[in-house]
Amino acid sequence: MRAEIISVGTELLLGEIVDTNAAFLSQELAALGIELYHRTTVGDNAGRLKQALTEALARVDLVITSGGLGPTDDDLTKETVAEVLGLPLVLHQPSLAWIEEYFAKTGRCMPENNYKQALIPAGGEALPNRKGTAPGVSVRKEGKWVICLPGPPQELCPMFREYVRPLLAAESRGVIRSRVLRLCGIGESALAKEIADLLANQTNPTLAPLASEGEVRLRITAFAESVAKAEAAIADLEQKLRARLGQMIYGVDDETLEAVVVGLLRQRGETLAVAESCTGGLLANRITDVPGASTVFDRGVVVYSNRAKEELLGVPAAVIEQVGAVSPEVATLMARGVRDRTGSDWGIGITGIAGPGGGTAEKPVGLVYFALAGPGVNLVREARFTGDRQQIKRRTTQAVLDLLRRTLLAARE
Amino acid sequence: MRAEIISVGTELLLGEIVDTNAAFLSQELAALGIELYHRTTVGDNAGRLKQALTEALARVDLVITSGGLGPTDDDLTKETVAEVLGLPLVLHQPSLAWIEEYFAKTGRCMPENNYKQALIPAGGEALPNRKGTAPGVSVRKEGKWVICLPGPPQELCPMFREYVRPLLAAESRGVIRSRVLRLCGIGESALAKEIADLLANQTNPTLAPLASEGEVRLRITAFAESVAKAEAAIADLEQKLRARLGQMIYGVDDETLEAVVVGLLRQRGETLAVAESCTGGLLANRITDVPGASTVFDRGVVVYSNRAKEELLGVPAAVIEQVGAVSPEVATLMARGVRDRTGSDWGIGITGIAGPGGGTAEKPVGLVYFALAGPGVNLVREARFTGDRQQIKRRTTQAVLDLLRRTLLAARE
Structure with a gap:
């Protein structure tokens, strides 16, 4: 099945809010194996919404809208859907009772304009809203299917999970699963070259590299008739990638580099202390972002x-x-100093020039030395990073964490 | 002028990232007085991007794209724009030199596939990318104008501000200026109540509150026939807001709270040392993010x-x-300890429970004590923050910096 998403709301087009609903719905559709090739955003304008709906329904059989279900005059999603499908709006009595009860609970009378929230296109199904007054709507006509959801994410997300997901799952043939491999110590281009043969002519599973600050991600996406088959296809490609890329892959999905390092130390029952100059606390901050x-x-x-x-x-x-x-001398003495004085198993020392001032021809902005002291280990590295002050700080901590990770892995072997 | 935005990237349609670029660009266009009625998202697919571009250019004269300027084969925004406009791609020598230099600085050779990032549609203008390798492009043909920007927000935002905004402003009739007042110590709803009369019936300048992590921003936007008139209108409204909100306003535009605090200390020739437990280095990191x-x-x-x-x-x-x-006792002893041991003018101590574990009925997750020790000053505060581990860390440092800022301002009087 193929779907499109239409986000409705002038506040979106003014940039007053970020459209997190679109990302949420996209993820959910992908997980259900429903293909999504197109998303549209329009304001609270009947003419433009009508055009967007008409175009979308010409391309696909399922359209999901978010927003425009409120009680005010500029909320006109249901009205427009009814018009495009050629259906009248009718009163849905249980929804009206629910809205009246919603107001009664907070000791208020229902304002008259909330009445229109209980109207749905004839033949449609109302989707209960546990977090607000506007019910959602699912309506089908002649092979076309439109689902209207409310705009506030705290209403849309539970409504989708409870009512829409089961409806869609019943229709979907096949599933999509994806897995992200996270790498550091290699750039996006170099990685693309390294796995050029796997990137070329890919169909299913697909493989996509994504660059991020100080790391690269590789997304594997498989479409199959069952979860087990999709996961097997991913595992197969992942194995090929791991054989080729080895320790460049530090984690999967939402795992951060700092979480991987903390996990390795915990497995070994070892401790770490850090001494930072140019990174100014960012390394400690990243490590302490990891629960536990x-x-x-x-x-x-x-x-x-x-x-x-x-x-x-x-x-x-x-x-x-x-x-x-x-x-390098001072970085080394910092690493050893913090290790010795705390009795920790590992000590890290970082010194460099984060800029924008303080650089010289001999020691330019971006020059960093970092050292690692541990049981039988004394390493020091020089790096030259580009970017602004915050990027240099970030890239330095990324390189330091990766050095510790690789050292811990090597010590294990 | 009317514009449309096309966001390009399969990762958007899979819901792997939230499209913050679309919100950023929408805000910027609104501030420039450029009308935006439609946004589209498509994946890394030449056919669908071509269709979206063609449809958008049929509706409006200006299309801004984000994403698809990377070095890999699935990055094809420039190629598709060139095809739709009927222009060949040509090498832009200065961009190639910049990309080669970018790699040289980090001691690497430029991978061959980065060459394509230096290609732009003939007759177009390359927009320099200070934060990455992909230049942006501005290209016009027969009254139609396409601007292509890179996908990573840390590249797109500065490129827009430095190169695109002036290009667009030159085309717009009248000028739009805006100024953001940054507040802490008050929530969005309380602020809206405090200035309800100024928020109601606003036309020009407009006033919009925006909630952000641990602070609220107020954007004043004025449209006028000259810069001087727009700025006068902003100054007038700003004066009214400052009379009412006083020290709740800590800064303007891109000023961060940490930069304001560092600036106040520098003016007084005073020094600061910090002792952190639950914030784990985030406070030091924020302070050292400020150049100098x-x-x-x-x-x-x-x-x-x-x-x-x-x-x-x-x-x-x-x-x-x-x-x-x-x-509170330990927070106080930490603040005094770090002040005394370093001989700094000011000392800060922070202790609390960032979670997710470690909370008890008596001392729940989110409970934080922070203390400030200074010349004749000994303050300690209790706070209970909500949110996840990182939000609690962030909100704590925001409250601590604000306490120091207000104390420094009071000491000045």
């Missing part, structure tokens, strides 16, 4: 000044004087 | 364990034992 990080993370220090590096980590002033605060 | 923060920020410590609180800040184990780590 306290089992592996004891403390972090943000040592912006040379005095702080000396007092909190024991980095000798003489060394900083001699080689500069941004140097 | 090093002049006022000496260090921060993330003290997740009780031992770290004792060793780095001198919080007695006996106190923690007696009143618990999440208590």
Whole structure:
């Protein structure tokens, strides 16, 4: 089955709200194996909504709308759907009773204009709204099917899950499943080259690379007649990708790099402490974004000044004087200092120039040194990142977390 | 002028990402006085993109696309625009040089498939991309105008502001100017009530409240025949709002709360050190996001364990034992400890329960204590935040920064 989505609302076209409903509905349709090739947004305007509905129904058999079910005069989705399908609007008594009860519960009388929320196109089915007054509508005529949902996400999402999903599942042949592999340590282009043969001529499952800040994602999507077959097709392609890309793949779906690192440390019963200069607390912040990080993370220090590096980590002033605060030596001493002083298994030290000021010809903005100290491990790396201050901070923490991840994996072997 | 927006990307139709670009562009067009009646989303499919472009160009004279400018074979926005307009793609030498330099800076060779990012429809103008490799394109033919922007919001937004907005403003009759006032310490509903008379019956300038994480923004937009007149109208309304809202307004436009706080400290020649438990480095990270923060920020410590609180800040184990780590006493001792040990003018201490685990009936998830120690100042506050772990961290740092800001402003008077 193929569907289209029409989002209705002038507030969308003014950019006052972000259309999260469209993303939610898209995900749900994909999971049901319903193909979606087109989404449209129009304002609260009968003429343009009519045109959008007519065009969509010419291309596909199922159209889902969101918005325009409110009580005011500019809410006209049901009116327009009824007109396009050539059906009259009729009163749906149970919906009217529900709306009246909704107002009674909050001690108010139902305003007269809420009456129109209980009207639905003749022959249609009202979809109950547990979170608001506007019922949804499902209406079919001559092979065409329109489902109208309310605009507020807190009403639309439960209505979809409870009433629409079962209706659609009963009609759908086949299912779609997808899985995202998350990679770091390789750029989008280099990755595309590495797996050019797998990207070419793909049909089912499909494979799509997506670039993100400091990482690349590979989405595998399979269409099959059953969940088991779709998952088997994904597993097959995933295995080929893993054989080729190995440790570049750090996680799947919603897994973050910091969550993977915290998970590896927890498995090993090991702890981590971090000493940050140019990243200014971002690394500690990312690690502590992981629920339960306290089992592996004891403390972090943000040592912006040379005095702080000396007092909190024991980095000798003489060394900083001699080689500069941004140097592999200082990164190493920071990593060792924070490890030794806390008794943690692993210590990280980061020093660099995040910009926009502070760069020189010899040590430009984006130059970063980061070091890792651990059991029998002493590593230091130089990197040159581009971007603004926040991107340099972000890319640095990404590289540091990846170094720790790979080191932990290697130590396991 | 009338415009349409076409968002391109299969990941949008799969619901993997929410289309924030469409909302951003819609807002910008509204502010420029350009009418937008229709938005479309299609996948990475040449045929459907071609159809959407053709339909849009039949309805309006300006189409803005986002996405599909990447280096891989399924990125085909420019190719399709060139085909629809009947123009060949030609190499844009400065863009190629920029892309090569982008890779050279990070010590990598440009992969061959990035070459296609430097191709633009003949006669078009390349729009520089400061944050990535894909240049944007502005191309006109026979009264029709297409602007292609990259998909990643961190690339699209600055490109629009720097290059597209001036191009569009030059075409628009009259000028639109807007100014955003940023507030904290008040919710959206309470604010709407406070300024109900100013929100009602507004025509020009318009006033729109927008809720955001831990703050509210008020956008004033004026349409006038000259910049001077638009700015005068904005200044007039801003003055009324400032008279009523006072210190709830912390900044304007892109000013962040952390930048305002760093600016106030710098004016006074004072320094700050922070001690964080539940916020895990987010406060230090926000402060160090401000360029030049090093002049006022000496260090921060993330003290997740009780031992770290004792060793780095001198919080007695006996106190923690007696009143618990999440208590006003410990927050106060953390703020004083980090101030005394660093000799900074101001010290901040934060302790709380970010969740999802660790809450009890007495001390639930979201309970936070934060303290401020300064010259003649010893403040401690209790707050109960809702939301997930990251929202609680974010809301806590917002409240802490606002407390410091208000304290610095009061000290000035």
